[in-house]
Amino acid sequence: MAYPYRDDRETTTILSRHMGEPEARSLSGWLERGGYEALRKAVQMEPDEITEVVKESGLRGRGGAGFPTGMKWSFMPSEPSGPHYLCANADESEPGAFKDREIMRWTPHLLIEGCLIAARAIRAEHVYIYVRGEFFPVIRVLNQAVVEAYEAGYIGESVCDSGWGCDLTVHIGAGAYIAGEETGLMSSLMGGRAEPWMKPPFPAQRGVFGAPTTVNNVETLASVPGIVMNGSAWYRQWGSEKSPGTKMWCCSGNLTKPGNYELELGLPLGEIIHDVCGGPPEGRKVKAVLPGGSSTAFLTADELDCVTTYEGLQEAGSALGTASPIVLDETAExxxxxxxxxxxxxxxxxxxxxxxxxxxxxxxxxxxxxxxxxxxxxxxxxxxxxxxxxxxxxxxxxxxxxxxxxxxxxxxxxxxxxxxxxxxxxxxx
Amino acid sequence: MSRRLHPAVAGAQPFQLAERDPDAPLFGSEEGRERLEAILSRYPTRRAALLPLLGYAQELHGWISTGDMEEIAEVLELTPAYVWSVASFYTMYNKHPAGRHMIQVCTNISCHLNGAPRVLEEFLEQTGTVEGETTEDGRFTVLEAECLGACGFATAVQINDAYHENVTPEKVAEILASLDGPESS
Amino acid sequence: MTEGNDLINLIIDGIEIAVEPGTHVIDAAERAGVLIPRYCYHPGIPSRPAQCRVCLVEIEGQPKLQPSCKMTVTEGMVVHTASEEAEDARRAVIELLLVNHPLDCPICDAAGQCMLQDYALETEQLRSRLHEEKLVQGRDRIADDILYFADRCIICTRCVRFMSEVAGDETLIVAQRGDRNVIDTFPGRDLDHPFQGNIVDVCPVGALVHEDFLFKARFWDMDQTASICPGCSTGCNVTIDVKENQIVRVKPRHNPEVNSYWMCDHGRKHLVMSNRGERADVPLIRPDGRLVAADWSEALAWVADRLLEVTGGDAVVSPDSANESLFFLRELLDRLGIGGGSFRVPTGEEATLAGFPKLALRAERAPNTTGAELFGFARVDDPAPSPAGAGLIVLEDPLADHEPEWGGEAAFFLYVGGRLSSAARNAHAVLPVTGFAEMEGSFTNFEGRVQRFHQALRPPGLARPAWMVLSRLIAELDLRRGAETRTETPLEVGQAFAAMAVATPELGGFEWDSIGPKGARLVAAGDAVSADVA
Structure with missing residues (x-):
């Protein structure tokens, strides 16, 4: 599991700071790196306070649709009449996307911490991390981390001795891309075929097991601890008004240095492809790019000056999607x-x-x-x-x-x- | 090999393994009963334990037989038909016995752009099989896979529960040689 | 009576309509006379997966087309079911369904009543753009009498949802994924449910076929007749399909009060077989010890003469007889001074339809036990003992399980029926009557609902409805007893019913035409009188 390439430029890293450090996977290593501080802070906050900070931060869903996370959380009933659930969508299967896998395999505790903070915000009593079944090596790492976090009291009856309890279960899929669609995920989690259902009902009204549910992507949840720890203004120093923060970019296809790069939102697409990833190998020219993964519209070599924000890529006629540019060079058909x-x-x-x-x-x-x-x-x-x-x-x-x-x-x-x-x-x- | 699993992860164990025991009872053993109880304790409905238990059956047996499905249906109070409906939806559940080494070559777009079709061909040629077929000695099954989520490390190949990344046709022989021989099981 | 503000007003294709809150657009449209195409939606199946996408309509203010089966009406909603976009989407759904659907209509049992054919016509699929090979999945047996043609299946899942939601039996499922989706059972476990035949009826195409109907008939070669299933006392409303004077198929007919859209498999099989076999088709009399054929006037005159000589006796009737027949038999018995009379009811195991519990295959396997009791016949368990020396009249009980010499001791034995068992052949006279599908009449079901059935088959030979035969016999008798005018005899069922209703307070003054297609419930005798007084 070598971590192949790093961005050698001066950049900020929130999500990927500890990628490539095997010690960060263990609880002790994670605590040495300041882990679970945000959770300790969050358990002392009111749920709505947490939602408010995330709302102000402008964090948008990283699973592809880019829906504002804080707003999604605010749809959950504030006075529960039964259980609430959080589903962490770790069913990463969009061709071109391989960021959630990296987050989980290097920094599983970052995801766990994000899950618990989000669970507190939406008053969830149980978190299900729905992991793509194929990710066996990742699942082993995640399982280990979950057990450690349970044993150390970061998950369970009294999270960080706060008296507030929340459970977390790792649930694995079995080979179905559509389980990554939020209603498909819930159908699957309930023991069914991963068939999406027509909304309404929306998950916040009636989701998994008939209860109000929020489904958030792994990267979204992994972004939450930093925001809660440092505040919304801190997060907004990167990116644009509508697309604040940093984002993992999964770059693949015909590239000299493919891989995951955490970048501030808003760089020109061409810069990511050429300066960060070294462009196509052997000096070949770019022919086309699918900027947000396989489900986004092709851009041509002439269109690479567009800005990599949600709005910038939309203006360019494509989408940010999962921020997974797939590059086709002139040899590709x-x-x-x-x-x-x-x-x-x-x-x-x-x-x-x-x-x-x-x-x-x-x-x-x-x-x-x-x-x-x-x-x-x-x-x-x-x-x-x-x-x-x-x-x-x-x-x-x-x-x-x-x-x-x-x-x-x-x-x-x-x-x-x-x-x-x-x-x-x-x-x- | 009894090992007590934390209930939080009891239903999330890798289930594509080289080592397995086709005759092991699902729920007839203490381990099986413990696993069942641990999994059931994590969900508000019995039905939700279906995928975890299908995974458990494959972890144990290497594939999921109609007998496994009937047994799971019974403990979850579902019909066998329902279990079949769900099991057949998901591609990772082996509905037939597979080779000891299930070799899945991603040929999706990013790997495709990096020569995945040639990697797949090489695996098929060196194992002497066609796609989906198991070698006579029961060692290998080679499959074309959809995106394995390792697009930056093309071509990605999954062999049982392990990932092999940046695979080129030249590396195929070496990879196959590293897997166990026909005599071990 | 209904207050306007309780209703939701909307406009569908320019037609203003007001419907109850919670009504779905597809149903509201139907009430406005606009039939929106549908596959996955079926009014008798609760779930609405909105997955076939053929009912998409344009709703003003909505950016996308919406499935009309799923959308409930809102005040002021404006719906266009035939806008350019809606029609385009519909055309495309049909074209896409035809990508893998074989064009085997010439040998498909559903040809002529196939919703894919119909919509292909409606959407003018003149030319295929398909150059690709179709996916071939073959055919499969999913029950001992039901075949599944996977290639024709459009995965609307009506059959699956009927079984799980209405029959309460989760044994039929969708297996596989995407365009490999098929309807399936668990390997080695076929369907085995007393109501499973309904999956063939709900199938909008020819994917599910009853094996006993396979390649039997073209839809357009069959005549359809509204009828009532005689298989048990529920009285499911059915349609009988007849080809060349043979019943080849029976399908349930919607009646929300009785059977919804469903019927049981016992009823289907029972009805298809009910008119097969050898029949009595000519009046027979025994003037000199031997049964000989006679024409109707000769036979009726001879029987009337013999009946005048009879004092006392007994009657055996069948709960398969129509109300009208039983009524005229009671009239005849009254004139002869014979009281009582009995009938037997075949029984079987009861089976209820979980999702519509009012519908059951009832233990009483006859359609008109209530009618038989209404006209004063007593239910008995065992065959009546063979009467000696007195009169004996049997109506439609085939006497199949009676001793061969049964009835031979009677002073006069009149058999009014359609089947000649050994015991029936002991009769002094046989008046051949039509079976239930060969005539018009009514049954009274287990809860007292009077329902009409119509003639589906040509009767054999000279057989006539029992109510007609018995009323003529009464007239002959009256004539011989010095009636000044000939007693009126009904020429058609409406008149027979009218005569019966006048004499039967529980029929509350019903008329044949006023019963309507859903039937009418009997009233308590006392209520009927007071209603008449009022």
Whole structure:
């Protein structure tokens, strides 16, 4: 588990400060690094006070949608009529994203601390960390940390001797991307197929086990201890008004130095790709970037001056998503890459909604046919039409996720599709 | 190998292991009963223990048989059909016995861009199998996997509960050699 | 009567409508005369997963199309079910369903009553853009009499949800994921539930098929008749499908008061088999020791003459007979001075439908025990002893389990029925009557609900409804006893029912036409009188 690359520039690290330090995994090592101080502080605070600080900090959900975390917490009933639950979404499966895995495998106590603080804020009595099943090495590290934290009184009947109690359970998935969607996660946690459900009811009204629930991403929760410890103004010194703080950037694809980098929100995308990650190997040129993971729209080499905030990437016609830029250099081919992405979503569709179940699979078949040289120009019209049909018409956004890269690839790299068209067809048109 | 697990993690044990005992009873042993009770104590419903128990069955047996599903259905007061509905949704549950070394090669986008299809081919060629098939000696099953969440370390390969990162076709022989031989079990 | 402000006002496709709060848009639309396509939604199944996405509509003020099965109405809501966007989405859902659906309509049992065919037509799927191979998943047996054609399945999950939510039996499930999704049972454990046949009815396509109907008939070659299941005393409302004068299929017909959308498997099988076998199709009389065929007027005259000679006797009836038949038999017996009369009820194990507990396969396996009791016949357990020396009239009890010589000692034995068992052949006269699907009439179910059934089959030969035969016989008898005018005899069931209702206070002055398709409950005899007085 070598930690391959570091950002050699002067940058602030909150989440990744102790990555690469095996000692930080143990409770003693974590305490030496100031661990659980924020939790000690939080148990002395009123739940709403905690929510207020997080609200003021402007922290936004790091799982992809970017919803303001404090606001999400404030949807939970302030006078519980039964149990409340917190689900830590550690089902990281978006192609391109590998940040939660890093947080958990290097600093599991950071996540645990964040979970307990959040649980206190939303008055949860039990935290479930839903970890992706494939992450066995990570699960071992996390389990060890949880047991240690229980034994030392950071989880359990009286957290930090405060008299306030909260339990935490590690729950592992078994290979289903859709379990990372919040209602899918709850369906799965309740012992079901990870099928998303239509909202309302919203999780804060009726979530897991029928009780008010908040689902937060690992990185979101890991950002919380720092904010509670140092205040919202401290957190807001980084990033922009609408996108404050720092963020893990999972950089992959054709890069000299791929890996995880914690960066202040708001750097130009090109700087991350070239200065931080060394650009494509062997001096090749960037062809395209999926800036927020496989479910975000392609940007071309000409569009890399956009600013990496939630709003900046939206303005550029893409999205920050999970902040997982996947870089394709000039040797990469768009159509096979797009086919591989579509294949993933088809494989992972839960199959409830017709558009998603049939559409993602059909798109994959069409793309494969084009890739194999048997495409016709009218296939592109069909693909565009399918993009329309898979947008905003299903229970969850899995179908939309394939449309963002697909539509942008058709818009921006149409020539690559056309170059693969069956010769007879090309001649005919 | 009785070991008492903290209830908080009793349902979250790695379940893709090389070592397993196909004949071990699920809940007939003390360890099994302890595991069941520990898991049940963490959820307000019995049904919620389903995924943890399916994982436990695979941890023990290497795969999940219809008998396992029936037994789990019984302790959770579910129908076997319901258990099958859930088990079949998740790709990590082996519905057939798998090789002692389950080799899963990620071919998703980031790995794809870094030569994953060639890594997969190499594994298949060197084990002499087609995708999803188990070698005759029961050692290897090679699968094409969806994103393993190690995109910065392409190509990512998961073998049982261990990750192998930055795998290139050239490293395949060495990796296979490092796994145990046909005689050990 | 209803206060306007209790209702929610909305506009659907320009039609103003007011409905109760909590009504879903898809149901409100139906009341406005707009039928929104649907697959996963079924009004008899509680859950609304909103997953087929074919009922998406445009609701003003909502940025996205919304599933009308899931959305409840709000005051002032403006819904467009046929806007360009809604129609486009609907067209796409159908096209996407056809990506993997085989075009095997020529050999599909659902052809002609398939909601995928219908919507493909409605959305004008003129040309396929599909160049890909379809996924092939094959077919599977999921119950001893039900087959599952996975390729035709559109995963609406109605069958799964019927079983779990209505039948209370979680043995039918969705297995696998994504476009590999199939409906399945646990390996080696087929469905085994007394109400499982309903999954075939709720299937909107030809994915679930009753094996005994497989390749039997095209929908358009069948005649459909509204009827009542005679399988037990519940009286489920059904539709009988007939091809070439054979009942080939029975499906439940909605009646919220009786059976909702459902019926049991016993009823289906019972009804399909009920008209098979050898039948009496011509009047038979025994003028000189041997049964010989006669025409109706000859037979009725001969029987009337013989009946005049009879003093006292007994009657055996069947709880399978219609109210009208039982009524006219009672009239005849009164004229002959014969009281009493009995009937037997076949019984079986009871089975209740958990999600609609009013519906059960009842232990009483006959449709009209209440009617038989209403007309003064007594329920007995054992076959009546063979009477000697007196008159004996049997109505529709096939006497199948009686001794072969039963009835032979009677002074005069009249058999009014459709099946000639050994005992029935001892009769002095046989008047052949129609079975229940061959006539019109009514049954009174276990809770006193009078329900009409209609004629689905051509009767065999000269067989006529028992109420018609018996009323004619009464007229012949009256004539011989010096009646000045011929006693009126009903020509059609409405008249028979009217005669019965006039003489039966519990029928509360009902008329054949006023019972309506949902049936009408008997009233207590005292109430009926006071109602008449009022």
């Amino acid at each position: 768009i159509v096979p890459a797009m086919r591989r992405i579509a294949q993933f979503y088809a494989h992972e569709s839960c199959g409830q909604c017709v558009q998603c179940r049939e559409g993602t699979a059909w798109i994959t078949k069409i793309l494969r046919r084009i890739e194999e040289g048997d495409g016709e120009p009218r296939d592109l019209d069909t693909l565009y039409d399918l993009c329309d049909q898979l947008t905003g018409r299903t229970i969850c956004v899995l179908a939309d996720s394939v449309v963002f890269p697909l539509r942008s690839s058709l818009d921006k790299f149409r020539h690559e599709y056309e170059a693969l068209m069956r010769r007879s067809a090309s001649v005919a048109t």
